Amino acid sequence: MALAKMSVAEVEQFLRDEFPQAFSGDDITIESADGQTCLLRQRYSERMLRPGGTVSGPTLMALADFAMYVVLLSAIGPIGLAVTTNLNINFLRKGQPGQDVLAEARLLKLGKRLAVGEVKLLSGTSPDPIAHVTSTYSIPNV
Numbered sequence: 001m002a003l004a005k006m007s008v009a010e011v012e013q014f015l016r017d018e019f020p021q022a023f024s025g026d027d028i029t030i031e032s033a034d035g036q037t038c039l040l041r042q043r044y045s046e047r048m049l050r051p052g053g054t055v056s057g058p059t060l061m062a063l064a065d066f067a068m069y070v071v072l073l074s075a076i077g078p079i080g081l082a083v084t085t086n087l088n089i090n091f092l093r094k095g096q097p098g099q100d101v102l103a104e105a106r107l108l109k110l111g112k113r114l115a116v117g118e119v120k121l122l123s124g125t126s127p128d129p130i131a132h133v134t135s136t137y138s139i140p141n142v
Contacts, residue, residue: 004035005077011070018080022066033074040067040103048101055095055123055130064089064119064133067103072115072137075107079142085114086136092129099124113139 006014008030015023031039042048042063050056065084072082095101102122109116119133 004074006074008033011073014078033070035075037106038071042101044100053097060121060131061089063103067105067119068117068135071105071107075110081140082137085138089131089133091131095123095130
């Protein structure tokens with residue numbers, strides 16, 4: 001397992017300082033981040049729902065992208081200008097209303113300029129993923 005360059009507390013502080021528009025509330029919690037994987041939890045809110053009572057696609061995409069950013073920061077340190085270059089999502093089943101959404105992210109390859117990872121999105125305590133995401137981030141030359 002990779003040695004984390006930032007702890008959960010350091011990632012949280014960095015996000016509060018540098019990216020408050022995405023990490024100023026208490027709806028998303030970083031439960032773990034170790035330089036290779038991370039686990040995020042988004043607390044249930046009715047704002048997540050689309051008509052028909054399912055968790056919306058934009059909610060899931062944003063959480064997955066954020067999870068990739070967190071795992072990448074934990075691996076490379078406070079490089080705020082790392083950006084998403086690709087995100088692909090497959091919706092597998094309906095996210096249940098009333099349930100938190102969990103994002104399990106994992107880096108598949110970490111290079112000097114690109115990072116590739118995947119995110120499994122889960123609804124509540126169900127072991128069955130509601131979506132699978134692959135994502136690529138560009139890492140700036142610092």
